[in-house]
Amino acid sequence: MTQQIERPDTTSPPATAPAETVHRLKPNAIGLVGVVFMAIATAAPITAMTGNVPFMISAGTGTGTPAAFLIAMVVLAVFSVGFTTMSKHITATGAFYGFISFGLGRSAGLASGLLATFAYMVFEGSLVGIFSSFGTSTVAAQFGVHVPWWVFAIIMLSINAVGTWFGVAVAEKLLVVLLGTECLVLAIMGIAVALHGGGPHGFSFAPLNPINAFTGPSAGLGLFFAFWSWVGFESTAMYGEESRDPKRIIPKATMIAVIGVGVFYVFVSWMAMSGNGIGESKDLAGSANPMDVFFHPTQTYVGHWAVSAMQWLMMTGSLACGMAFHNCAARYLYALGREGVFPVLKRTIGRTHPGHGSPHIAGLVQSVVAVLLVAGFGLAGKDPYTGTYTLLAILGTMAILVVQAACSFAVLAYFRKNHPESRHWFRTFLAPLLGGLAMVGVVLLLVLNMGTAAGDESSSLILKATPWLVAAIAIGGFAFAEYLKRRSPARYALLGRTVLEETHER
Numbered sequence: 001m002t003q004q005i006e007r008p009d010t011t012s013p014p015a016t017a018p019a020e021t022v023h024r025l026k027p028n029a030i031g032l033v034g035v036v037f038m039a040i041a042t043a044a045p046i047t048a049m050t051g052n053v054p055f056m057i058s059a060g061t062g063t064g065t066p067a068a069f070l071i072a073m074v075v076l077a078v079f080s081v082g083f084t085t086m087s088k089h090i091t092a093t094g095a096f097y098g099f100i101s102f103g104l105g106r107s108a109g110l111a112s113g114l115l116a117t118f119a120y121m122v123f124e125g126s127l128v129g130i131f132s133s134f135g136t137s138t139v140a141a142q143f144g145v146h147v148p149w150w151v152f153a154i155i156m157l158s159i160n161a162v163g164t165w166f167g168v169a170v171a172e173k174l175l176v177v178l179l180g181t182e183c184l185v186l187a188i189m190g191i192a193v194a195l196h197g198g199g200p201h202g203f204s205f206a207p208l209n210p211i212n213a214f215t216g217p218s219a220g221l222g223l224f225f226a227f228w229s230w231v232g233f234e235s236t237a238m239y240g241e242e243s244r245d246p247k248r249i250i251p252k253a254t255m256i257a258v259i260g261v262g263v264f265y266v267f268v269s270w271m272a273m274s275g276n277g278i279g280e281s282k283d284l285a286g287s288a289n290p291m292d293v294f295f296h297p298t299q300t301y302v303g304h305w306a307v308s309a310m311q312w313l314m315m316t317g318s319l320a321c322g323m324a325f326h327n328c329a330a331r332y333l334y335a336l337g338r339e340g341v342f343p344v345l346k347r348t349i350g351r352t353h354p355g356h357g358s359p360h361i362a363g364l365v366q367s368v369v370a371v372l373l374v375a376g377f378g379l380a381g382k383d384p385y386t387g388t389y390t391l392l393a394i395l396g397t398m399a400i401l402v403v404q405a406a407c408s409f410a411v412l413a414y415f416r417k418n419h420p421e422s423r424h425w426f427r428t429f430l431a432p433l434l435g436g437l438a439m440v441g442v443v444l445l446l447v448l449n450m451g452t453a454a455g456d457e458s459s460s461l462i463l464k465a466t467p468w469l470v471a472a473i474a475i476g477g478f479a480f481a482e483y484l485k486r487r488s489p490a491r492y493a494l495l496g497r498t499v500l501e502e503t504h505e506r
Contacts, residue, residue, distance in 0.1 A: 033176070035239050035253040036260075041175045042123075042232020042328065043261055044321035045268075046182040046313055047130065052225045053269050054290035057281055059452070060222020064212030066270040071210055072226040073262025076233070079404065079435030080258050082411035084251035085427045087237050089419060095237030096403050097335060101496020102418075103410025107485065109496040111477035112403045113336055118473055119399035120329035121366060122392045123232070124160065125373035127322030129388030131156050134315045136384075142308060149384045153374050156319055160326040161367040178320040182313040183264065185306055189294065190271035192301035199275040199297070206278065207270050221452055224445040229265060231397055232324065233257045234404065238331045272297055329366045334359035339494045341484070386456045394446070394453060395466045401443045402470060408436030 053065060061068040086099050096116045101109025135152035139145055163174065193199055206212055216222055236254045273281040275297030284292045298306045338350030349362040377388040415428035422428065447467060451458040484492035 031244050032249045032253055032256075035236050035249055036256050037175045037179055038239060038324055038327065039233050039236045039253060039257040040261055041179055041320040041324035042235050043230055043257075044127070044317050045179070045261065045264060046186060046310070046317035047321060048229035048265065049186060049268055049272075050291050050294050050310075050314055051130075052229055053272065054285040054293045056216075056222045056225050057273070057285035057293065058290065059217050060225055061213045061219055062216025062222070062282065063206055063273075063278055064209065064214065064216060065222065065226075066207040066266045066273065067210045067213040068222050068226040069229070069262060069265040069269060070208065071213055071223065072230065073259065073266070075435070075438045076227070076230055076258045076262070077255070078431050079408060079439065080233075080254050081427050082408055082432030082435060083234065083237070084254050085422065085424075086411050086414060087250045087254070088247050089422070095234065096407050097332065098496050099237070099414075100403075100406050100410040103412075103414035104406065106492060106495035106497075107478045107481035108406065108410075110481040111474045112406050113332065113496070114473050114477040115399045115470065116403045117329065117332040117336060119396040119403070120325050120332055121369050122373065122396040122399075123325040124322050124329060124366065124370045125377070126389050126392035126396060127318050127325060128153050128156050128370060128374050129377070129384040129392065131315060131318040131322060133383070133385035133389065134311075134318060138311045138315055141311065150378060152315075153378075153384070156322055157367060157370055157374070159319065160323050160370070161363065163323055163326070175320050175324065178316045181309075182317040182320070185298075185309050185313055186268045186294075187264075188306060189275070189298045189302055189310075190268045193271040193275035193297055196275075196301050198271075200277050200280075201274075204274055204278055207273050208266070218449065218452070220445045221449040224442060224449055224453065227401075227442045227445075228393075228397055230258070230261060231400060232321075232328070233261065234400075234407075235324065235328045238328060238335075275301060326363070326366055326370070329369075330359045330363040333362035333365060337362065339497070341491050341494060383456075387460075390454055391457055391460060391462045391466075394450060394463065395469065398443065398446055398466055399470050399473070401439055401446065402474065405436050405439035405443065408432040408439060412436070 056065045056068065057063075083099075086103070087095075090098055090102055097109055097113030100112040132149035132152040135155075136147055136149045139147050198204070213219060213223065233254070236250050236257060239250075272294050276284060276293065281293055284290065284296060289295075294310065295307050298310060333349045334352070336350075337345035337348065340346040340350070349359070349365055351361055352359055373392065374388065377391075378384075380387075382388050382391070409432070411428060411432035415423050446453070450463060450466065454460065454463050457463055481492065481495060484495070
C-alpha cells in the first residue's frame with residue numbers, strides 16, 4: 001500500500017523534489033489498548049520492580065524509593081503534556097525524528113532520529129541479556145538443570161524476528177498476555193499485603209514522603225533509576241500510522257502509560273517495603289539475594305506458587321520488553337529508510353510487507369544487529385546480566401534521554417511559529433520547558449552516577465565510551481544533514497517529512 005508524501009511545512013526550506021509514493025505500514029491495525037500495552041511493555045514493569053527497586057533501596061533513595069517513582073511520574077507527565085499536544089498535529093512513525101524535524105529543523109531532527117534509532121537497537125540486545133540470565137537461573141532453580149544462556153538468547157531473538165514480520169497486531173496480542181500476567185502477580189502481592197494490614201508493622205507512609213527520596217545513600221542515583229524504569233513510554237507516538245485514530249489515541253495512550261505505570265510502581269514498591277517492614281527491606285535489599293524484597297512478601301502473604309510464577313514472569317516480562325523495543329527499532333529504521341535520502345534504503349528497509357503491512361526488512365536488519373551485539377558481548381566474556389544488559393541499557397538510556405530533552409524544546413519552537421489556535425501557556429510553553437529542563441537534569445544524573453549504575457562493569461571501556469558514542473552519533477547526523485542542505489537541497493528537504501495524507505500535519 002502506498003500514500004503520497006506530505007508537503008514540507010512552510011516554516012522550513014521548500015522541497016524541490018516532486019511528491020512520490022512510499023510504502024506504508026498497515027493502517028487501522030491497532031487500537032488504544034494495543035498502543036498502551038506496546039508502550040508499557042518497553043518499561044517492563046516486573047523487571048523494573050525486581051531489578052531496580054532493591055538497588056534503589058540499598059544504594060539510592062532508601063526509604064523514599066516509592067516517592068522517587070512518584071516524583072518521576074509527575075515530571076514525565078509534565079513532559080508528556082507538550083509531547084502529546086504535538087502528536088495531535090504531526091503523526092509519523094519516526095516519532096521523535098518527525099517532531100524534532102518540524103520543531104528544531106531537519107538537521108537536529110536527523111541527529112535525534114539517529115540517536116533514537118540507535119537507542120532502540122541496543123535496547124533489544126540489552127533485554128536479550130537479562131532474559132537469558134533469568135532463563136538460566138529460573139530453570140536451574142526450579143528443575144535443577146543448567147541451560148546455557150545462549151539457548152535462551154536464540155529463542156528470544158527468533159520470537160522477535162517472527163513477530164515483526166507478521167505485523168504489530170500479532171505482537172499486540174502476545175504482549176497483552178505477557179504484560180497482563182506479570183502485572184497481575186505483582187498486583188496480587190501488593191493487594192495481599194494491604195489486606196493483611198500493611199505488613200508486620202502496619203502501614204508506613206514514610207516511603208511516600210517526597211522529602212525522603214532525597215535522604216537515602218544517593219538520591220541522584222535512585223532518581224535516575226526511577227526515571228530509567230519508564231524508558232520507552234514515548235514509543236506510543238511511533239504507532240500513530242498504524243492506529244485507528246491517532247489524533248485521539250496517541251495522546252491518551254501516552255498519558256495512560258505514564259500515569260498508569262507510575263501509580264503501579266508507587267503502589268507495588270510501597271507494599272513490598274511495607275510487607276517486609278521498612279528496616280527489614282533495607283537489609284534484604286543489601287543482602288546476597290536482593291530480589292527477596294519481592295519474593296519474601298509474596299511468599300508470606302500469597303504463597304510459594306506466586307514466587308515460582310514471579311520467577312517465570314520475570315522472564316516473560318523481559319521478553320515482552322525486548323519484543324517492544326525490536327518493534328520500535330524496526331519502525332525507526334523504516335522511517336529513516338523510506339524517505340529516499342539514499343535510494344538503496346528506500347528499496348530495502350523503507351519497504352513494507354505486501355500482505356502484513358509490516359516493516360519486515362527493517363525488522364530483519366534489526367535482528368541481525370541484535371544477534372551481532374549479543375554474540376559480540378558473549379564472545380568478549382561478558383555476563384549476560386551484569387555485562388550485556390547493564391552496559392547496553394545505560395548506553396541506550398543516555399541516547400534516548402538526550403532525544404527526549406530535545407523533543408521538549410522542539411515543542412516550544414514548533415508552537416511559537418505554528419498553530420496559534422493550539423498555543424497555551426502551560427501545554428505548549430511551561431510544560432515542555434519544565435519537561436526539557438528536567439530531562440537535561442536526568443541526563444546529568446546518569447553521567448554523574450554512570451559508574452555506580454554499571455556495578456561490576458564500572459571500569460568497562462564500553463561504559464567509558466558511552467557519552468562519546470552518543471555525542472558522535474548526534475554530531476554525525478547533524479553534520480550529514482548540513483552537508484545535504486548545501487550539496488543536495490532536494491534530499492535535505494525530505495528529512496523528517498514523510499507524513500501520510502490521512503495523518504498529515506494538521
